[in-house]
Amino acid sequence: MEITFIKRFITTSIGRKAVMAVSGLLLGGFMLVHLAENLLLFKGEAAYNGWVDMLLSNPVTPLLELGLLFLFLAHIITGAWVRVEDFLNAPSGYEARKWQGGRTIGSATMLYTAAAVLAYLAYHMLTFRFTDHSMGFYQMVTYAFRDPVFVAVYVAGSAALALHLSHGMQSAFQTLGVNHPKYTPLIKIGGILVAVAMTGFALISVYYLLGIDIKAAQAGYNVVIIR
Ligand code: HEM
Known part of the structure; x- marks a missing residue:
């Protein structure tokens, strides 16, 4: 009975679309939580390192990471499958008519933004997750964000993520x-707000590139001197 249920989900077009929608919504939720985690950078080294260290030493975290990996794989596989299916089943002339009926930049570029987000994620994992953390997470992140090329990847990747979610969130509910x-x-407004929030990742990186943290610390230091 249960096997039949799972089989129906994987082997029917509507089932694959449902898996793509649910995994997409959960990944959107993860992105909001991850953004909130990274806003801790503004609270300083102790707060950020304390949080990440606590997270990585928690015995439940490997299970959550496994769940996250499963969600990414489910979303990518069903997404690619649905896309190929739609392409093969599309009547001729479909491409030309695609822009009719309220298509947005977000919906028209889903395939490209998906590829860009995947590349961004791979770069992020290699440089922040599967790397040497001995200097501490706060130092690692803020040091990386002093490099304009690194930040350019974050700005472009976050823009692609925002565009992807601008269509993806509302489409999943549909x-x-x-x-x-x-x-x-x-729901449409909520989806747009979540998409706009993703530019927060880019803004964090630009904040450190421009050295605003250093300038703020120096300004604080001057105030102490004047006193
Ligand atoms: C300002 C931008 C970002 C910063 C500073 C940042 C920082 C980090 C750090 C330090 C880690 C490793 C520690 C941990 O596992 O919690 C991490 C993990 C991760 N990040 Fe980010 N991140 C950013 C943006 C993103 C974006 C845009 C994505 C998705 C496209 C993303 C997806 C992930 C994932 C999937 C993990 C692995 C989670 C885990 O293994 O627990 N991050 N991030």
């Missing part, structure tokens, strides 16, 4: 059949 005259406009 796939799951949430269609209500009162709530659908709110």
